Amino acid sequence: MAESRADGGVYVVEPLLPQRLRRPSDLLRFFATLMVLGAVILLALVAKQTLNGLEQDVKVGAEMVPLLSRVAAFIGSAAVLIVPAAFAVERVFHRDGLRVAEGLIAAIIGMAGSFLLGQWIEASSLTDLRILLTGDREIEPLNTLLTSVIAYTTAVRIARRPTWRMLMWTSIALYILTYFSGRQITLPSAIVTVLVGMAIGYATLYGVGSPNTRxxxxxxVAALRKLSFSPVSARRIEDDHQGSRRYAIGLVDGTSLDVTVLDRDRQVAGLPYRLWRRIRLHSETRRRAIRSLRAELEREALMAYAAQAAGASTPRLLGTSEIGTEAALLAYEHIETRPLDEVPDAEIDDALLAQIWEQVELLQIQRLAHRRLTGDSIHLDRAGRVVLTDARSGEIAAGDLLLRLDIAQLLTYLALRVGPERSVRAAAAVMGPDALAAAMPLLQRIALTRETRAALSKAKNVLTGLRDHIVALKPQGKVEEVRLERFRPRTLITIIASTVAAYVVLSQLSKVDLYKVATTANWAWSGLALIASFCSFVAAALMLRGFVPERLPLWRTVLVQFASSFVKLVAPAAVGGVAINTRYLQKRGISPALAVASVGASQLIMLVFHIALLLLFAYITGSAAATSFTPSRGLVVAMLAIALLVAVVLGVPPLRRIVTVRMRTLFSNVLPRLLDVLQSPAKMIEASVGTLMITIAFVACLDACVAAFGGQLSFTAVAVVYLTANAIGSAAPTPGGLGAVEYALTLGLVAAGLEWDLAASAVLLFRLLTFWLPVLPGWAAFTYLQRHEAL
Incomplete structure (x- = not known):
């Protein structure tokens, strides 16, 4: 700790402030520049013809006014060197030579970096990029001088000086125009050079750090004196959760202040997380990712005054002030409190819970959303009264959704401390059952604070317990479901994986002559494959009926299986069918738990059959001398790989927990459901026949597709290929296993002895009949079932 003396003889006890800081804003600007650079290169590669035409137009225009072009070239070349030098002299005279030194470091790195990058582009096999940047002429891909100037300009932060900024960028624009008209640089090269220079400048700033202006x-203390306070002591205390500095100030009359300092360079802290939330969540729940220092000051002050007017117990805001241009402060009255996080669970009685909810009710009556009702913003004073702090995250004139989010957040936090039953009971006593029922759809992890989500990961069934107790309070309440997320991370992964899969499929199709496929296929075998594909849907219906003791109509169940083929277009193969079948059973009056158990039982038995058939067909194929496909050695390797994967999953605790939770969720009631099925021999037979028929139907379909193009493979060899590829496709995150199934089937058939073209043609026909062709009838079935409320 160190002491600094303010005017008036007040010593401030605080740690020594660092001389230099690595500002998050510089790092963010660096990454943003790289993203823009990538987008520019892609766009330029697409619009090559337009750029070539523009270059020719500029060339013709320059030839029409040669004298003006030469004058502009001289001025631009001179100004791009004179302006940075003049700025450096001006900074040195103002004793800011360190900034100039940073700029020179960036200029040197920019010169060396652009030279090395240009050499790499010329020596690499990226022909399109080289032609784009050089126009296929003997010029530099990146202008070395311009790169170093841009890097220097960025590093010295010339953008903060309007006059110098105007002069500098005018000089750079004139320099680019003259070089472009003289065909010494291309337009893409100029833009890329500017962006590379900016990226190097920002990287240099972040690497060496910037002078601490806090x-x-x-x-x-001096700013507080201007607010008519009389400080006699000042001490830096722990920063708040957003990283803002806090000071404990003693006044001459014996009272104290709690001062929060908002630093300008902290405004972008946590920006990537806020941007991600802003993109992912709907507009009403998200917060602005970037807010100016002034706006942040006004927001917190307005929320503090509104909370005081509402009668809530909060520290009174006594004054606000800017501290120069780089910070601002808010001065609150000091109240001796301790956060609820430091209160033992045993001391949180019903009276305290009621106090907390009464304070929240006061805010809700005035349409004030706190938005951070956690243990570090709920405090207790010496008398045991509740005090709400941290108003910065709040919203005035809040909508219903934000008010309900506050209730959901506080319910969850208190449930983690005292249990769901006490949390709901205390809230209902103050807020009423209707308010809790309205908040119930918002009991979602995504709606809670990061700290609460982290605590939920260590607790079990907290949200489920809250919902159950709210339903018990108001069982007749019906509240519409609230979707807070625009998309889920799983959806993003599926989109990316589907894009890659589409690329794989298209690359396969490029090797296949589609006309030849259509004209050379034996349509008798193709018709047989189509029949086998249809039989797979009937088999799936029989399998589902077999695992449900209740009666299900056969053809409506078949329609459900067709509908699942439509859903596979937007969901992974292992997910779409499970969701559709579960929904169908619930609509048939089967409870959600039993519906999940029935589908889980069918999936479990399907997995057992799959593994057993794979081993059986692999053994038959490996022991048969009539075929060249002998996968017995490969089977051993595959089994060893699977065993190693299982050992890794079971040996790593986080992976083991994930698998255990998923399996428990899916198969928690499977054994009792299987016992119900075993009591009915007819259901047992129907389930076994359906499960076996699904695999046989798909294998027969693939075998007929191979035969349609003259392929000669044994049925068992085709079965091994299908079963292996289907397992890979089920694990793939793409819709219907797109890409993974095609590639695995093709490789498997090639390994079995088929030519690549023949294997690709057979797989193309197989996927057409089993994946793409059922989509249209699947859509019709899905629409029909929804219209008749069967889904």
Whole structure:
């Protein structure tokens, strides 16, 4: 710790402020520049013809006014060197030579970096990129001088000086125009050079750091004096959860202040997380990712005054002030409190819970959303009264959704401390059952604070317990489901994986002559494959009926299986069918738990059959001398790989927990459901026949597709290929296993002895009959079932 003296003889106890800081804003600007650079290169590669035409137009225009072009070239070349040098002299005279040194470091790195990058582009096999940047002429891919100038300009932060910024960028624009008209640089090269220079400048700034411009504690004391306070002591205390500095200030009359300092360079802290939330969540629940220092000050002050007017117990805001241009402060009255996080669970009685909810009710009556009702913002004073702090995250004139989110957040936090039953009971006593029922759809992890989500990961069934107790309070309440997320991370992964899969499939199709496929296929075998594909849907219906003791109509169940083929277009193969079948059973009056158990039982038995058939067909194929496909050695390797994967999953605790939770969720009631099925021999037979028929139907379909193009493979060899590829496709995150199934089937058939073209043609026909062709009838079935409320 160190002491600094403010005017008036007040010593401020605080840690020494660092001389230099690595500002998150510089790192963010660096990554943003790289993203823009990538987008520019892609766009330029697409619009090559337009750029070539523009270059020719500029060339013709320059030839029409040669004298003006030469004058502009001289001025641009001179100004791009004179302006940075003049700025450096001006900074040195103002004793800011360190900034100039940073700019020179960036200029040197920019010169060396652009030279090395240009050499790599010329020597690499990226022909399109080289032609784009050089126009296929003997010029530099990146202008070395311009790169170093841009890097220097960025590193010295010339953008903060309007006059110098205008002069600098005018010089750069004139330099680019003259070089472009003289065909010494291409337009893409100029843009890329500017962006590379900016990226190097920002990287240099972040690497070497920037001078610390945060006002020290003495400046905070001086600002308080301007607000007519009389500080006699000042001490830096722990920063708040957003990283803002806090000071404990003693006044001459014996009272104290709690001062929060908002630093400008902290405004972008946590920006990637806020941007991600802003993109992912709907507009009403998200917060602005970037807010100016002034706006942040006004927001917190307005929320503090509104909370005081509402009668809530909060520290009174006594004054606000800017501290120069780089910070601002808010001065609150000091109240001796301790956060609820430091209160033992045993001391949180029903009276305290009621107090907390009464304070929240006061805010809700005035349409104020706190938005951070956690243990570090709920405090207790010496008398045991509740005090709400941290108003910065709040919203005035809040909508219903934000108010309900506050209730959901506080319910969850208190449930983690005292249990769901006490949390719901205390809330209902103050807020009423209707308010809790309205908040119930918002009991979602995504709606809670990061700290609460982290705590939920260590607790079990907290949200489920809250919902159950709310339903018990108001069983007749019906509240519409609330979807907070625009998309889920799983959806993003599926989109990316589907894009890659589509690329794989298209690359396969490029090797296949589609006309030849259509004209050379034996349509008798193709018709047989189509019949086998249809039989697979009937078999799936029989399998589902077999695992449900209740009666299900056969043809409506078949329609459900067709509908699942439509859903596979937007969901992974292992997910779409499970969701559709579960929904169908619930609509038939089967409870959700039993519906999940029935589908889980069918999936479990299907897995057992799959593994057993794979081993059986692999053994038959490996022991048969009539075929060239002998996968017995490969089978051993595959089994060893699977065993190794299982050992890794079971040996790593986080992976083991994930698998255990997923399996418990899916198969928690499977054994009792299987016992119900075993009591009916007819259901047992129907389930076994359906499960076996699914695999046989798909294998027969693939075998007929191979035969349609003259392929000669044994049925058992085709079965091994299908079963292996289907397992891979079920694990793939793409819709219907797209890409993974095609590639695995093709490789398997090639390994079995088929030519690549023949294997690809057979797989193309197989996927057409089993994946793409059922989509249209699947859509019709899905629409029909929804219209008749069967889904």
């Amino acid at each position: 006002p020290p504690g003495s400046a905070v």
